[in-house]
Amino acid sequence: MSDVLTIAQAAFEPDTGDTAWMLTATALVILMTIGLGLFYAGLVRAKNALNTFMMCIAALAVVGISWAAVGYSLAFGEGSGFIGDFSYVFLKDVGFEPFAEGQTIPHLVFFAFQGSFCIITAALVSGAVVERMRFSSYLIFLVIWSILVYPVMAHWVFGGGFLFDRGTLDFAGGISVEMGSGFSALAAALVVGARKDYGRQALLPHNAVLVLLGAGLLWFGWFGFNGGSGIGTGNQSVLAFTNTLLTPAASLVVWFALDALRGRKVTAIGAATAIIVGCVLITPAGGFVSPAWAVAIGIVGTFPCYALVAWRPRTRVDETLDVLAVHGLAGFVGILAIGFVAQEAWNGVEAAELAPLGDGLLYGGGALLGDQALAALIAPAYAFGATFIILKVLGFITDLRSSEHEEAVGLDPIYHGEEAYPTGEGAILVTPTEADEAPPPAPPRVADPA
């Protein structure tokens, strides 16, 4: 047995160029989670900026471990059409040999790259529940969600699940990442409920500069996210990389125009949103459509997302940072767009047992559109349903929400004992010995009226 292993190892020489790029791409996707933290933190009030950022940092912590423990195995273990198995639990058999035939990079790199996707997807969901969810409950939610929701959807489309077999095309995670986070966010917002002042007071972003900086870092990282999803440096990766430049640019132009028509002003936070909408639109289609169609997807796809972002705050659904509009809906549009405008001449996708050729409806391939539509229906249903049930059950066991008093004071001092912008004026230094003798008193609490 060990002789066989040695021979297999000796036989595999990773492609150095592919491996170097995938290592870089993984780091870029990790940076996206930090960019998302900045983006989200800027969008909330100053008193919740740290808690909001920490929700993203917590995803790096919790999901990084849960992915290694079981998440990766459930996503990429052979298993069934629905979910993987336990063959890679705790990185068992994940080493220097490639994950699958045809791959040119070590399995470990593939594992890390896919892990960075699960982390950012979990962090995205937090946008629906910022400014009121209890931090401890959120951490528990992260563990469960990153095991039961993301790996299942990733398995369907990337890990040999039923969508993979049918030939549903999803280049970088329009199904697992974008629809997965967007529709989970809607469920989370409904279960956790609106902030206490939602719809009553103006709850405004506290720092638009952070929002733009975060969106810019997300775009930067997205070149690794999309450009790495060809798992190498092949034509599809190159195509996706360039399309990741074009689609967000088109989205920005359209968003500028819509802003100017609607309010006569081109807004900065709108621009930041447009960047992300564009990146999401091209996430599923990146390696499958021509650059010209990438621009067209950016133009056409931005309209419904803009409309939902404008309409949602008039509803009672406090899906606070519009994860549904920016990720769920844009991912949905991108997945469907593939069914129309994918071109085999650009993507080189060959027909297989069940899978059709990589041509969309406009290029003579009607079968592909059916597969895309199936994914666009099933993915939102699973993400919404599973997240809804997880949070409902968790809500029976523990409080999902902060008390009204905690929400009023701000979650930064309540959960983290820090402020994003402390003045230090009048603060009394507690020397270590004093602190040891007298533990800090608990923050004041008002009985929850509910």
Add this chain to the structure above:
Amino acid sequence: VKLVIGIVRPEKANDVLEALYRAEVRGVSISRIEGHGGELDRVETYRGTTVQVGMEDKVRFEIAVSDDFVQPTIDAVCDGARTGEVGDGKIFVLPLERAVRIRTGETDSGAVTPVKS
């Protein structure tokens, strides 16, 4: 004519504004201040440095009203700002020597009576 000064929690400032509006008190100015009225319960830690927050953020309302409006104003600020915990704030009522509306030159009661529009 009196000057009513109310120092309240920042998170209750909107409730106070709402209560004042209901009491038909219209002329208000507010400022963000830091203050300390006995509560010393918040501890923050930045790496190795632990501090008790000495000064809490507060919002100060300054409302000049004619004598009839003093009690309704005080009631409104109390209603809006009270949580029942230490740190809800204070109200001070001061006599006001003169008040002038700059635009018209009206003085005293006339200056603090809201413009009907």
